[in-house]
Amino acid sequence: MGFAHHHHGQSDGQTPPLHDNYGPEARYAVEREAELPTTRWEAEVERGLRLGLPGADSIVDRRIPTFSRGELPHFAGINTFLKAPYVEDVTTCGEYDVAVLGAPFDGGTTYRPGTRFGPQGIRKISALYGPYSFELGVDLRESITIADLGDIFTIPANIEKTFDQISKAVGHVYASGAFPVVLGGDHSIGYPTVRGVAEHLSGNLGIIHFDRHVDTQETDLDERMHTTPWFHATDIPNVPPKNLVQIGIGGWQAPRPGVKVGRERGTTIMTVTDCVEMGIEAAAAKALEVAWDGAEAVWLSFDVDCLDAAFVPGTGWPEPGGFLPREVLKFIQLIAERPLAGIEVVECSPPYDNAEITSLIATRVICDTLGCLVRAGHLPGRKP
Template sequence: MGFGHGHHRPEGSGPAYGDEARYAVERERDLPTTAHEREIARGLEMGLPGADSIVDRTIPTFSRGELPHFAGINTFLKAPYLEDVKRCGEYDVAVVGVPFDGGTTYRSGTRFGPQGIRKISALYGPYSFELGVDLRESITICDLGDIFVIPANIEKAFDQISKGIAHVYESGAFPVVLGGDHSIGYPTTRGVAQHLTGNLGIIHFDRHVDTQETDLDERMHTTPWFHATDLPNVPPKNLVQIGIGGWQAPRPGVKVGRERGTTVMTVTDCVEMGIQQAAERALDVAWDGAEAVWLSFDVDCLDAAFVPGTGWPEPGGFLPREVLKFIQIIADAAPLAGIEVVECSPPYDNAEITSLISTRVICDTLGCLVRSGHLPKRS
């Protein structure tokens, strides 16, 4: 038994690390600092050397990098803003905002999701202690800004979203989509699917099935997976829905899922079988005969206490550590086609905690893709 289990650490024996802490501390020693040094040099060149009274000569006059976290323009993780989207294929990861909440059926506000996520992402650095990954040293990330959505026309907005995500995916960059309500799940997967020769699987975290055909006579945020699984190469057998439950799962959507043979896993299912086994089951379903898998993460899969800033909060959802473990296993297992985080609504948020978990899900996904060698993509 180690330190913390009732035994004292022997005198002079060194730190009493647990397995994860030992890996983290030892892994940090092997991480390079090359990209950070380039960032510092660029800051000094483009932001002017600091005032004469500044002792630390790595500090420029104008903020041009990670520090200070409260300064700078709000891009995701302070990644460079790429105005010319035709160049996104020069980067490993391209972040795209989709500020659309025209598919919302109750509390609007997710159009401000991309802004909220970008803003709080400045709190983060590029290094994860537990994962042993420094994104700055491993991959290149750009922020393409936002897709020009049409707030008064759902179908035109969908066409814009599909065109934008198709462009990013075809370029070879890994798309990270900042939503937006969950209606965007249909046009994002449509944009990816058109560039596949095989099938696309979907791993969908949510408290709601989102599989009915229409809601309020339109394709709304309760309908994306009905229409996605109508696409010829997005079969419903490869749709796995994780965390479904509560008092907000419309019966028409449940009926569609039952008839089409989609896979549903409740929070209780996942907790009782264990997150590791639940993740393995989800991977088996999504990847069964599929060429690629899209990860769609609705923040309301978490218990309402952790995500006040969402349109349909529901008690009884996952704990953050359960979701993060789940996401890490999925991203470690195989290369993903991309990720979207949806239903983050800053007008309803408290202390930006919903935007923060949105950021963390993305960072952990990227970190595990890097750790397992899935990013950067190899030619």
């Protein structure tokens, strides 16, 4: 994918009529692309030439610099998320629409470790992506600004200090007005991320939780672990359990103490079969209804193991029988038709991954969430 793919026909001033052989989605996609601007792409090319030197004399395409700057080539450069600018001064994150931050922590893991490398793995494979989605008809580069803040300083030997660090970091980003995207990390981070957002709300926070596991027991192995975030999150006064909806739960890894807590607190559980048989559209509508009931905002927590184990080998507790990728992506796209407070993607363990496919689905979930929030008008969050 070279520079030519960014050369749109709109400069000709004439768009020929479309033939009738497109499917409805493809027709929408092709029509929408002609309407997208290229202003920020052109600015990125100019910046690359200015900062990276014009290319060698033998290079015919004079938009190519000597040093890689920006999106291309996808195999070169420093791997921030989607090659967004790395912002070392986190006090400036509010100048961006979206702020990506890593939570490299697997001290809450009860079986396979490795999710401390999740942020690295997700950033690495995200270089494969451009900012434009054909089906969604969205170009993130032309629509919003994204910053990568790097990683939270987690404390490997102390889960409680790590929780405090994560809450402070996520709270800082949320309060700045930027949309937080958290790269996990094991699922224990769900508690401190929610805590970081909830303290900045005057009303209630709902949670939409994709997972194969309930994660609602009070302790595991005598500590707060990646099996316990939602017990403690729904202990926060403005995070009521009635607004916790859990999607994809099932299999042989749902500890009974957690099921008991969910039953007693009145959380909502939707199994894979529930969602598939009622239809993804109806399931998404139910999830939104539950999470948004009386809530001021909703947090999206996505555990990659909600997908069938065949698609996510790089995770701590793989379980057969989960969602297919297209089902999850359709679900996510519908969820993001409503505004979100932020998103975390957790339990991606690159040491167990195969051909980076688990990191790839993590990246895709984030990109689709951002793209649909843009398409629905929820990003950028602050209108000029």
